[in-house]
Amino acid sequence: xxxxxxxxxxxxxxxxxxxxxxxxxxxxxxxxxxxxxxxxxxxxxxxxxxxxxxxxxxxxxxxxxxxxxxxxxxxxxxxxxxxxxxxxxxxxxxxxxxxxxxxxxxxxxxxxxxxxxxxxxxxxxxxxxxxxxxxxxxxxxxxxxxxxxxxxxxxxxxxxxxxxxxxxxxxxxxxxxxxxxxxxxxxxxxxxxxxxxxxxxxxxxxxxxxxxxxxxxxxxxxxxxxxxxxxxxxxxxxxxxxxxxxxxxxxxxxxxxxxxxxxxxxxxxxxxxxxxxxxxxxxxxxxxxxxxxxxxxxxxxxxxxxxxxxxxxxxxxxxxxxxxxxxxxxxxxxxxxxxxxxxxxxxxxxxxxxxxxxxxxxxxxxxxxxxxxxxxxxxxxxxxxxxxxxxxxxxxxxxxxxxxxxxxxxxxxxxxxxxxxxxxxxxxxxxxxxxxxxxxxxxxxxxxxxxxxxxxxxxxxxxxxxxxxxxxxxxxxxxxxxxxxxxxxxxxxxxxxxxxxxxxxxxxxxxxxxxxxxxxxxxxxxxxxxxxxxxxxxxxxxxxxxxxxxxxxxxxxxxxxxxxxxxxxxxxxxxxxxxxxxxxxxxxxxxxxxxxxxxxxxxxxxxxxxxxxxxxxxxxxxxxxxxxxxxxxxxxxxxxxxxxxxxxxxxxxxxxxxxxxxxxxxxxxxxxxxxxxxxxxxxxxxxxxxxxxxxxxxxxxxxxxxxxxxxxxxxxxxxxxxxxxxxxxxxxxxxxxxxxxxxxxxxxxxxxxxxxxxxxxxxxxxxxxxxxxxxxxxxxxxxxxxxxxxxxxxxxxxxxxxxxxxxxxxxxxxxxxxxxxxxxxxxxxxxxxxxxxxxxxxxxxxxxxxxxxxxxxxxxxxxxxxxxxxxxxxxxxxxxxxxxxxxxxxxxxxxxxxxxxxxx
Ligand code: ADP
Ligand code: MG
Numbered sequence: 058x059x060x061x062x063x064x065x066x067x068x069x070x071x072x073x074x075x076x077x078x079x080x081x082x083x084x085x086x087x088x089x090x091x092x093x094x095x096x097x098x099x100x101x102x103x104x105x106x107x108x109x110x111x112x113x114x115x116x117x118x119x120x121x122x123x124x125x126x127x128x129x130x131x132x133x134x135x136x137x138x139x140x141x142x143x144x145x146x147x148x149x150x151x152x153x154x155x156x157x158x159x160x161x162x163x164x165x166x167x168x169x170x171x172x173x174x175x176x177x178x179x180x181x182x183x184x185x186x187x188x189x190x191x192x193x194x195x196x197x198x199x200x201x202x203x204x205x206x207x208x209x210x211x212x213x214x215x216x217x218x219x220x221x222x223x224x225x226x227x228x229x230x231x232x233x234x235x236x237x238x239x240x241x242x243x244x245x246x247x248x249x250x251x252x253x254x255x256x257x258x259x260x261x262x263x264x265x266x267x268x269x270x271x272x273x274x275x276x277x278x279x280x281x282x283x284x285x286x287x288x289x290x291x292x293x294x295x296x297x298x299x300x301x302x303x304x305x306x307x308x309x310x311x312x313x314x315x316x317x318x319x320x321x322x323x324x325x326x327x328x329x330x331x332x333x334x335x336x337x338x339x340x341x342x343x344x345x346x347x348x349x350x351x352x353x354x355x356x357x358x359x360x361x362x363x364x365x366x367x368x369x370x371x372x373x374x375x376x377x378x379x380x381x382x383x384x385x386x387x388x389x390x391x392x393x394x395x396x397x398x399x400x401x402x403x404x405x406x407x408x409x410x411x412x413x414x415x416x417x418x419x420x421x422x423x424x425x426x427x428x429x430x431x432x433x434x435x436x437x438x439x440x441x442x443x444x445x446x447x448x449x450x451x452x453x454x455x456x457x458x459x460x461x462x463x464x465x466x467x468x469x470x471x472x473x474x475x476x477x478x479x480x481x482x483x484x485x486x487x488x489x490x491x492x493x494x495x496x497x498x499x500x501x502x503x504x505x506x507x508x509x510x511x512x513x514x515x516x517x518x519x520x521x522x523x524x525x526x527x528x529x530x531x532x533x534x535x536x537x538x539x540x541x542x543x544x545x546x547x548x549x550x551x552x553x554x555x556x557x558x559x560x561x562x563x564x565x566x567x568x569x570x571x572x573x574x575x576x577x578x579x580x581x582x583x584x585x586x587x588x589x590x591x592x593x594x595x596x597x598x599x600x601x602x603x604x605x606x607x608x609x610x611x612x613x614x615x616x617x618x619x620x621x622x623x624x625x626x627x628x629x630x631x632x633x634x635x636x637x638x639x640x641x642x643x644x645x646x647x648x649x650x651x652x653x654x655x656x657x658x659x660x661x662x663x664x665x666x667x668x669x670x671x672x673x674x675x676x677x678x679x680x681x682x683x684x685x686x687x688x689x690x691x692x693x694x695x696x697x698x699x700x701x702x703x704x705x706x707x708x709x710x711x712x713x714x715x716x717x718x719x720x721x722x723x724x725x726x727x728x729x730x731x732x733x734x735x736x737x738x739x740x741x742x743x744x745x746x747x748x749x750x751x752x753x754x755x756x757x758x759x760x761x762x763x764x765x766x767x768x769x770x771x772x773x774x775x776x777x778x779x780x781x782x783x784x785x786x787x788x789x790x791x792x793x794x795x796x797x798x799x800x801x802x803x804x805x806x807x808x809x810x811x812x813x814x815x816x817x818x819x820x821x822x823x824x825x826x827x828x829x830x831x832x833x834x835x836x837x838x839x840x841x842x843x844x845x846x847x848x849x850x851x852x853x854x855x856x857x858x859x860x861x862x863x864x865x866x867x868x869x870x871x872x873x874x875x876x877x878x879x880x881x882x883x884x885x886x887x888x889x890x891x892x893x894x895x896x897x898x899x900x901x902x903x904x905x906x907x908x909x910x911x912x913x914x915x916x917x918x919x920x921x922x923x924x925x926x927x928x929x930x931x932x933x934x935x936x937x938x939x940x941x942x943x944x945x946x947x948x949x950x951x952x953x954x955x956x957x958x959x960x961x
Contacts, residue, residue, distance in 0.1 A: 084175045086112075086136070092163045092180055099159035099183055102146065106169070109162075110140040122156055123149055150184060151191050157277040160184045183329040186277045187249025190220045190441060196385035196434065197376070197392045199223065201247035202325070203275070205238060206286055206318040207260045212238035213314025216247055217322050217337065219330075219444070221389065221436035222641065224322075224340040226315040235259055241345065243274055244353040244396070251325050254280035281325060288313050291320025298323045300338055308342035315342060336443035336637045348397035349742045350759040354783055358764040359735055360685070361395050375736055378685045379745065381658050383429035386436060386644050387651025394652065398742035400756050402670045408653065408744030409667050411488035415472050415657030416746070422657055425468040429651050431461035435644040443634045449513035449522045452629065455640075456505035459498045462643060466495040469650050488653065495646045501636055508629050517626055520619045528625060534618040541611050545571075548604070556582050563604070571608045572598040656745040663688075665746035668737075669753040674707040674794055676734065676757075676829050680750040683733040684740065687748060699726075699867040700750070703734055705829040707755075707793055714850035716822060719833045719869065720840055722878035724885075725854030726867040727833035728764065731798045734831055735760050738796055757829075758794040761787040763802055780804075781814075788821055797822070797830040804835075812836045823849060840873035856881075931955055 082090070085105075089112060093101050100119060102109035111119045116137040120127040127139050141149045150160050162184065166177040187202030194200055203216040212234040215226040229237040239259065242250070250272070252258035258278065259268055272278060284290055295316055296304060309316045319340060326334050357365060362376045371377045376395055382388045399405050415422045438455045441447040469492030513522040525532055549563040558579045565571050569590055575583055576596045587599040633640075659665060680700035687698040706713035719727045737747045738757050763783045784802065791797055802818060803811025815836055822830055823846045832839075840851050853874035856863045863881045880900065884893050938951065 088175060088178055089163075092161075092178065096159075096161040096180060096183065099161035100153060101161045101163055101180075102141075102150070103163045104143065104165045104178065105140070107143055108140040109143055109146050110138055112136050112138050118158070119149075119153070122153060122158070125149075147192060151189070151193055154184060154186045154189045154191065157186055159186075159277075159279075182331050185249055185279065185329055187247060187251075187279075188219050188326055188329050190437070190444065190446060194220065197380070197388035199389065199392075201245055201249075202322060203242060203245060203247035203250045204286075204318040204321045204325075205242065205250070205252060205258055206314050206321065207235065207256075208288075208314040208317070210234060211312075211314040213312065213316070213318040214238050214241055215315055215319035215322050215340075216245055217326065219326060219334065219337070220440050222336045222338075222440060222637075223389075223436075224319070224337055226309065226312070226319045226340060226342050227344060228312040228315040228342075229345075235263065237345070239268075239271065240353055243271060244351075244356060246274065246276075248276035249279055250275045250277070251279045251281050251285075251321060253283040253286040255283050256286075279325075281321070285321045285324050286317060288317045288320075291317045291324065293320075294323050295320035295340075298334075298337060299340060307340045309340070312342065330444055332444050334444060335634045336439050336641070338638060339641070346758070347400070349400050349739070349757055351396065351398075351739070352759075352761065352786070354786075355735075355760055355762040356396060358762045359732060359739070359760075361739070362392055372689065373685055375685060375739070378688050379655070379659065379740070381655045381662075382651050383426050383654070384432050384647055384651045385434040386432075386648035387429070387655060389436075390648040390652045391655065394743045395739060398739050399744065400742065400758060402756055405670060405742060405744055405756075407488060408656075409746070411653045412656045412660060412744065412746060413667055414474050414489060415654055416660045418472060419661065421468060421471050422654060422661075425465065425472065425650070425654055426658065428461055428464040428468050429647065429654065431458065432465065432647055433458045435459075435640055435647070439633070439637055439640050439644075442630055443637060445630070447630070448515050449509055449517065449626065450515065452505050452633070453509055453511075453513070455633065456502045459502040459505075459640075459643075462495060462647075463497050463499070465647060465650065466493060466497065469493065469495070492646065492650050495650075496639060496643060498636070498639060498643060501633065501640075504632060505629065508625065517619070517623055520615065520622055523622045523625050528621055531618055531621045531625075534614045534621070537611065537614040538618075541607075544607065548607075556584060558582050569598065570600075570612075571604045572600055573604065574598050653744075660746035663748060665748050666750060666752070668741040668747050668749075669751075671753050671755050674755040674829060675713075675753060676703065676705040676738065676755070676796070677753045678703040678734070678737060678749050678751070681733055681737055681752065682748040683729050684736055684748050686729060701726075701730060701733075701867075701869045703730075703869075705831075707827055707829045709827075712847055714848050715827055716819070716830045716832060716846070716849045717852050718819070718839060718842070718849055718873075719831065719852045719854065720835070720837055720874040721854030722856060722863070722865070722874070723835065723882050725856060725865050725878075726869070727854055728800050729867070730854070730869055731762075731764070731800055731831045731833055735762065735796060735798055756794070757796045758792055759790075760796045760798075761791055762798040762800070763787065764798065764800040784814075784818060788818065788826070791826050791828050793827050795826075795828040797826075797828050799830070799832045801833060801835060812838060815839060816842070819849070820846075835879075837874065837876070843873075931958070 089101070089103050092103065093112075093115075100111060100115045102111065104110075110116075113136060116127055116139045119125065120137075120139045123139075123141070125139050125141065127137055129136055130138050153160055160183070161180050162182050163178050164181045166179050169176050185202075187200065189200075191200060199218045200220055201216045201218050203214065206213040206215075210232075211228055211230045213226065213228045215224075217224045227241065229235075229241075250258060257263070257265075258272065292304070292313065299307060304310055304316055309319075323334075323337070326337070351359075351361070356362070360374045362374055364371055364373045376392055379395065380388060380391060382391055399408075415425070433454050435455070435458055438447070438451055438458070441451050442455065469489060471489075473486050473489035473493070508524060508527055509522060510524045523531060525535070545563050545565075549561065552563070552573060553559060553561045556579075558575060560576055560579065562574045563571065564574055572590050573587065574596050575598075580597060583597075583599065586601060588601065589597060590600050591598040660667075679702050681703060682698050682700050690696070690698050703717070704713070705715055705717065707715040719730060721727060737749060737752060738754060738760065740747050741752060741754060742757065763780060780802065784799070787797055787799075799818070803815040815832075815834060816839060819832060819839065819842055822828070822832075843849050843851050851871075851873040852869050853872060855866045855868045855870045856878060857866055858881075862885055863878060880893060880896050883896070934951075934955065940948075943951075
C-alpha cells in the first residue's frame with residue numbers, strides 16, 4: 058500500500074504524530090498539533106489559505122480514501138501532507154463521512170492580511186456520519202444518528218435526522234426489550250450510533266459474538282463519555298432543548314431510558330456542531346404497536362425501500378413504484394409510511410376518503426400538484442439555516458418555497474367536496490378542509506425577499522448580498538464605491554492632461570490595488586511624483602499619494618460594508634430560526650397533502666381501488682396485481698400481469714381457510730403471489746388504494762416473511778441458520794392478527810430435514826397461531842396436510858403442458874399441483890436432452906417405490922413415511938413396538954412386514 062503513495066522522495070511514511078510540541082517545530086506545526094490533540098479521533102482539516110491541509114496519519118488516510126496526492130511541506134520535509142481546495146471541500150468531506158470517518162474543521166479565525174503574528178485557528182465544528190448535512194443525500198433518504206440507553210428492564214432508543222429535525226424516541230420493556238430494541242435499530246439503519254464507552258451499545262451482558270455482526274449493519278459506532286448517558290445530565294438537557302412543553306407534552310413521561318438516549322443525542326449534536334441546533338425543537342415518542350409492525354427482515358424481503366440485490370437498482374422497490382410525490386417532504390413521508398403503515402381503522406378510512414375526493418377531480422388535483430412542485434425542501438433548508446451553513450441563496454430558496462404555500466392551500470381546500478356532491482363524507486371534508494388552515498408564512502417570505510438582492514453571490518464574503526434601502530450606513534458606504542468610479546474617471550482625465558499621455562489608464566486589481574498604467578513608449582513623460590509599482594512587458598505601473606489615500610478609503614468602506622451585510626444577514630437568519638416551529642408545521646402539512654395527492658394520482662392512473670376495512674381478520678382480494686411487477690411490465694410494454702384472487706379468514710368459529718398452501722413448479726408465480734398479498738396489505742394500511750378489483754381486509758398488526766436466501770451468508774451465517782432464526786421469530790411472536798408468508802421453507806437443508814421442519818411448522822401454525830398465512834413450497838408431500846387440517850387449503854400455480862414443454866400461466870388455482878414439473882423447468886433452462894431423459898427414468902423408479910411404501914403404511918401417526926428414509930422408518934417401527942404385549946404370531950408378522958418393506 059505504502060508503495061503506491063507518491064512521497065516526493067522523503068521518508069514520511071514512518072513518522073507518527075509527535076507526542077508533544079518541540080522547539081524544532083514551526084509555530085504553524087505547533088498550532089496544528091494542539092488542535093489535533095483535541096480531536097485525536099477525527100481527520101483534522103487544517104485551513105491554510107485557500108486549502109484545507111491534512112498532516113501525518115490523517116494525510117495518509119485521506120490520500121488513500123480520496124485518491125489525492127500525498128506530499129510534504131517545504132518547511133517540514135518529513136511530515137506527510139495532503140490537501141483539498143476549500144471551495145471543493147464539501148464533496149471530499151462527504152465522501153469521508155460516508156466511509157465512516159469523522160472530520161474536524163479547523164478554520165482561520167482572523168484575516169491573514171490583518172494578522173500580526175501567526176493566524177489564529179480554531180476547530181469550528183466536527184462532522185460525523187450521523188450529524189453531517191450531506192448535500193448528495195437523496196430527498197427521500199434519512200440520515201439518522203441513533204442512541205440506545207439501557208436502564209434495568211427498559212431499553213430506550215432515540216434517533217435524529219439533523220438535516221430535517223426528524224427526532225423520535227421509543228422504549229421497550231420486559232425480557233425481550235433488548236432484542237426488540239436491536240431489531241428497531243437495525244430497521245432504521247442509522248449511519249451513526251453513539252453509546253457509553255465503558256458499557257458498550259447493549260450493555261456488558263450482551264454477547265459480542267452475536268451482536269457484532271448485526272451491529273456491523275449500523276454505520277459508524279461512536280463511543281462517548283459515560284456521563285453523557287446519565288439521566289441526571291441528559292434529561293434536563295433534553296428538556297431545555299425542547300422548550301416549555303416539558304417531557305409529558307411529548308409523551309416521554311415515565312420513559313426515562315428513551316429520554317436519556319434523546320438527551321445524549323442532543324449533547325452530541327451540540328458539541329460536534331458547536332451550535333444550539335435550534336430547529337430541533339420537537340420529538341415524537343412512539344410505541345411499536347402504534348403501527349403495522351414490519352420487521353427488518355421483511356422490509357428487506359419485500360423490497361419496500363431498498364432493492365434486495367443492489368445491482369438491480371431501485372426500480373424493484375415499492376417506494377419507487379409509489380413515488381409520485383412532488384416534494385421532498387412528501388417523498389420522505391411516503392417512505393416512512395410504507396415502513397410503518399397505520400393500524401387505526403378510523404385514520405385509515407379518513408385517508409381513503411381524502412384520496413377518493415382527489416382521485417375523482419383531475420383538474421384540481423393537477424393544480425394542486427403543480428403548486429406543490431414549487432415547494433423545495435423546507436426541512437433541509439431550515440436545518441442548513443439553523444446550523445449556520447446556509448448561504449444567501451438558501452434563504453431565497455426558502456422564500457421562494459414559502460411563496461407557493463398560499464397556492465397549495467387554496468388548491469388543496471378546493472378539493473373538499475362541495476355540499477350536495479355525492480362524494481361528501483365527513484372525512485374527506487375534514488382532510489381537505491383542514492388543508493385550508495395551512496398557515497401561510499407571508500411575513501417571513503416578504504422579509505427575506507425585501508432584505509436580499511434577487512441574485513446574490515454564493516457567499517457573504519464578496520458583499521453585495523443585502524438589498525439597497527435596508528441600512529442607511531450600508532447605502533452610504535456603497536455610494537463611496539460608486540462615486541469612486543466617477544472619481545477614478547476624474548483622476549484619469551486630470552493625469553492625462555497633466556502628462557499629455559493620451560493612453561494613460563487608472564486601474565484596480567486585487568493584488569496591487571489602484572495603479573496608473575503607462576505604456577513603455579510614453580515612459581519619458583512620467584512626472585517625478587509617480588512611484589513605480591510594477592513592470593510589465595509593454596508597460597509600467599505607478600501609484601501616487603493621492604491614489605494611495607483613495608485606495609485606503611475605498612477598501613475600508615468595503616470592509617465596513619461587508620461587516621454590516623454580515624450583521625444584517627445574521628439578523629435575518631435569526632428571525633427565520635425563531636419561526637422554525639411554524640416552518641416545520643407548514644412542512645408537515647405540505648408532506649401530508651403531497652402524499653394524499655400522490656396516492657390519488659396513482660389510483661387514477663393505474664386503476665387502483667379503495668380497500669374496505671372489516672372488523673374480522675380476513676383478507677379477501679379479487680383480481681389482485683403485484684404493484685411493482687405490474688408497473689415494470691407496463692413500462693417495458695410487456696404482456697399484462699395476470700391478476701389473481703385470494704381469500705383468507707382467520708376468525709375463530711369458521712371453517713374458512715386461514716392457511717393457503719401453494720404448490721407448483723418453479724417460476725410458476727408462487728413467490729409473486731405471496732409478496733403481492735403482503736404488499737397490498739401494506740399499501741392499504743398506508744392509506745393508499747390498491748391494485749385489485751376489490752379488497753376487503755381486517756387490520757393486520759404485524760407482517761412476517763421468510764423468503765428466499767438473503768445475503769446474510771456473506772456475514773457468516775449459513776442460509777439455513779438464518780432461515781431457522783427467522784422462522785423461530787415468527788412462531789414465537791406472531792399473533793392471530795398477523796399476516797405470515799413462508800416461502801420455500803426448508804430449502805437450505807437436506808430434503809428430509811427440510812420437509813420435516815416445514816411439516817411441523819405448518820402444524821404449529823394451524824394448532825397454535827391461526828394467523829392468516831401463505832405457504833409456498835416445492836415439497837409436494839405437504840399437500841396431504843389438508844386432510845388433517847380443514848382450514849389449510851391447497852392451491853397451485855397452473856401450467857399448460859404441450860409437446861413443446863410447459864407454459865406458465867401464472868394463474869392460482871384450487872387444489873394441489875398434480876406433479877412437480879421440476880424436470881420440465883430444467884428442460885426449459887436448457888439442460889442437455891440426455892440428462893432430462895435419464896432424470897425422467899430415475900424419477901419413475903423413485904415414484905414406483907414411493908407408491909409402494911404408501912400402500913404398506915396404514916398408521917395415521919406415521920404419515921411422514923413417504924419421505925422418511927427406509928432405515929429410519931424401520932428403526933421407528935421397532936422403537937414403537939411394545940414387545941411385552943406382542944404375541945409370537947404378531948412378532949412373526951411384523952418381521953415379515955419389515956422384510957417386504959426392505960425388498961420394496
Ligand atoms: P415461483 O416462486 O413459483 O418460482 P415467481 O413468483 O418467482 O415464481 O415468478 C416467476 C416469474 O413469473 C417472475 O419473473 C414473475 O415476474 C412472473 N410472474 C409471476 N406471477 C405473475 C403474474 N401473475 N403475471 C405475470 N407474471 C408473473
Ligand atoms: Mg419462488
